[in-house]
Amino acid sequence: MISTLSAIVLRPTPFQEGGLVVSFLTEHGERQVGVVKGARKPSAKWVSAFEPLGLVRVSFFGKEHAELKRVTRCELVHSPMTLGHLESSLVAACLADVFDRVAREGVEDDRLYRLLSACGRCLKADPGRALAVLAYAEHWLLHCMGLLPHPRLCGRCGGGEAPLVLFSDEHGWCCAACTPTDPREALPPGTREHLRALRTLPAAESPDPGGSDAARAVTHLLRDRLRRELGNLRSYEVLEKLVV
Known part of the structure; x- marks a missing residue:
């Protein structure tokens, strides 16, 4: 056949x-x-x-x-490869690595194909935004895996107004109204807004993962969650040594 x-x-x-x-x-x-x-x-x-x-x-x-x-x-x-662009090539390797582990034989989820297709097109169109494309993909992969609750409401009290200060595997996004947190360890102001941008903007317009304290904190947090779920990712180790 x-x-x-x-x-x-x-x-x-x-x-x-x-x-x-x-x-x-x-x-x-x-x-x-x-x-x-x-x-x-x-x-x-x-x-x-x-x-x-x-x-x-x-x-x-x-x-x-x-x-x-x-x-x-x-x-x-x-x-999506661009000759001579190291950052884009390394991000392509990371994306291939994580999707290879998330996708399953005999299990169809066309969201994965649509997501990876969009990321590939963005890498080709603007290789200089490779790290933004990677952060965008990580966010939506966690969503597809059922590991990323919606940030609109606090996972503990259900509130939607107070700033988000913590993300936990048990409760998801938690806000300042119900979660006492050392200010030095709390998520930076603007976290909710950065998450909103990740959820609403297309891949080609995804926010800069290093554009603010909130963006850097969310990117680190979500990447750590994904790597804990998928195990050792050699492609990420290479990316961190050479670029990040």
């Missing part, structure tokens, strides 16, 4: 005899893995199609529910 669909390349891994095992995020939001024979040989015609975050048209051959299928055809439609 051959199935052809649009997908985004996530992780290419070297395989025996010059091949690759490549994971994809399909247009339905499902993770699929395929073997590409001879993809790393000098004569291979499609090696450039397997760069992380590349949008491709790919054909799989194999049984419907097989964990590993054979890739029989792969055409690159769009690549």
Whole structure:
């Protein structure tokens, strides 16, 4: 059985005899893995199609529910990579890494595909905003995973007026009206407004993660939550050493 669909390349891994095992995020939001024979040989015609975050048209051959299928055809439609732009390339690697862990075989969630597609387009259009795109993706990934409550109301008292001062795994966003907090440890003023911008603006207009104390605090907090959930992410370690 051959199935052809649009997908985004996530992780290419070297395989025996010059091949690759490549994971994809399909247009339905499902993770699929395929073997590409001879993809790393000098004569291979499609090696450039397997760069992380590349949008491709790919054909799989194999049984419907097989964990590993054979890739029989792969055409690159769009690549977010910008030659010579280190920050954008590192962010693309981070995005591929986290989506590869969040997406699941046999589980469709087209929100993941729409989100990653939007991020890829933004990286290509404006690679200088790569860190803003990453922060935007992290926020919405936590939302898709059910780990990020809406910031409009306090998770403890239900209030919506007092400044947010804390985020906890148990209660979500907590406000100053019901949560005594050392001012030195409280979330900075403007946290609620920054979260509102993340939720309402498109990826291309996502706020600068380093534009204010509140933006920096929220970015650090959400990234830490995502990394605790997904485990060790080598791509993030490289990003932090070279850029952040």
